[in-house]
Amino acid sequence: MRLFFASAVLAMLSLGSAQAELSVAKAQVKLGIGQRPAVLHGVVTNPSPTATRLIAASSQAFERIELHTHITSRDGNMRMQAVDSFALPAKGKLALKPGGHHLMLFGFSGTAGDKVSLRLSFADGRTLEFEAPTKARARRDSHAAPQKRPNHAHR
Numbered sequence: 001m002r003l004f005f006a007s008a009v010l011a012m013l014s015l016g017s018a019q020a021e022l023s024v025a026k027a028q029v030k031l032g033i034g035q036r037p038a039v040l041h042g043v044v045t046n047p048s049p050t051a052t053r054l055i056a057a058s059s060q061a062f063e064r065i066e067l068h069t070h071i072t073s074r075d076g077n078m079r080m081q082a083v084d085s086f087a088l089p090a091k092g093k094l095a096l097k098p099g100g101h102h103l104m105l106f107g108f109s110g111t112a113g114d115k116v117s118l119r120l121s122f123a124d125g126r127t128l129e130f131e132a133p134t135k136a137r138a139r140r141d142s143h144a145a146p147q148k149r150p151n152h153a154h155r
């Protein structure tokens, strides 16, 4: 009886941790033109009752990855700013999307069309590894403007 109880608890625990796993949907890397950085969009879901923060990202296919957000400056223009972390609410989502939070990926060493592996690190020690397709950038936007490093207000 005790054994049965223990294994039932174990089964519940393992079910709980499986449900608590972070996941990502619609992940896509849009490559920059020439030497310009790429951008990653997607939606990270946190099914657990504990909020956390995305604090870092890495990939073998890129030299470095920064966390960026868009802010509206006093002149009314939107510009990007590097930040230390993004909030990921309990039982919530973190949307990485045009005009909002995104990952900025520098120094691509692959080929457009490749799938790249990415690893996200969270403040509570959780990590999330996934693959995302890379796509050549099809349209101009703030990341692909012709001037040098426009709109980037790195600290």
Ligand SMILES: [Cu+2]
Pocket (backbone or CB within 6 Å): 068, 069, 080, 102, 103, 104
């Ligand atoms: Cu950016």
